[in-house]
Amino acid sequence: MRYSTKLIGTTRLAGAALVLTMAAACGSPTSMANAPASGTESAPPSGSGSASASASTPVPPPGKPQFDPPQGAVRVPDNRVDGAALPKTFPKEVYSDNGGTVLVVRAEEGGCGHALGEAVEQSAQKVVVDLSETKAQTGQMCTMDLRHPVISVALAAPLGERTVVLKRSAPR
Template sequence: MRTTVKVLGTGLLLLTVTACAANSGAGAPAASGPGSSEPPTASASASAPATLTPTLGPPPSRTVGRPTQGIAPGDDVIAESQVDARGLPEGYPRSLVRSLDGRTLTLQAEEGGCRRISAHVGDQTAQQVVVLVAVTSAPKGQMCPDYIREIKVPLVLSAPLGSRTVVLRQG
């Protein structure tokens, strides 16, 4: 009984090693030239080491240098002193980022389930820019999926923001 177990174990081990060697190409002879069916000579195999093809990952993203979350390089968070959010109800987004040229503001918010957030630029004067923010929810009793995602709502201005105040209002 012991001998049978040892023989089966040894056979299984040899089968596993052989299968692994066949998959890695370690036991396969290399041809001496492209399309050649001749076995390699000792000098050919000694002078030409086996080359491994590197495994390449996915191609680089087209948004290299731009993070998928947070503030993009070159963008600037607008100071709280420059944002007037007194007209917004509790729970509305208030985080704004200014682009490098100052002509685009980005409202950063979280939405999910049945809650949707939208915003658009209202009146623009020499002293202030009004941004109207709307938050919609599902009717009471409606089931909504349970997820949250970060969104960015771009708001294009007619002129760079400069030192103007951004007034956030419900709308």
């Protein structure tokens, strides 16, 4: 009987260690306590945006997605947004902010990836925005969720009447 008691105690200890290891790999409860409850992030403090952002307009800095467009951003009319290169299910929402010098684009990301956006071409007729996603680290466990954050893309000049062309490149 003594042997089986030791075996049960060892099994319980190994099970507890496994549960603690899995909890540590997924994130600690304290990090979740600081996460936004609504699924949205608040706007960053003024001055933390891109170099062209106004101190009075909270614009998310590059690489810092939000889930709602900044307050005061103006939606670019659908007839000035060309999303033909994107999959049908990909969102095609574009907003202008900061006097038209910042585009706020609805992007797509999932799992461990994070949405990226860059103005790769800016002419008098159009602005081409390349949307991509960061690659997940090798060996990292990721969820299979799909998110549609808005990301900011700085422009060299105000958008004006130019068309916004959205394209998608492979994860980086």
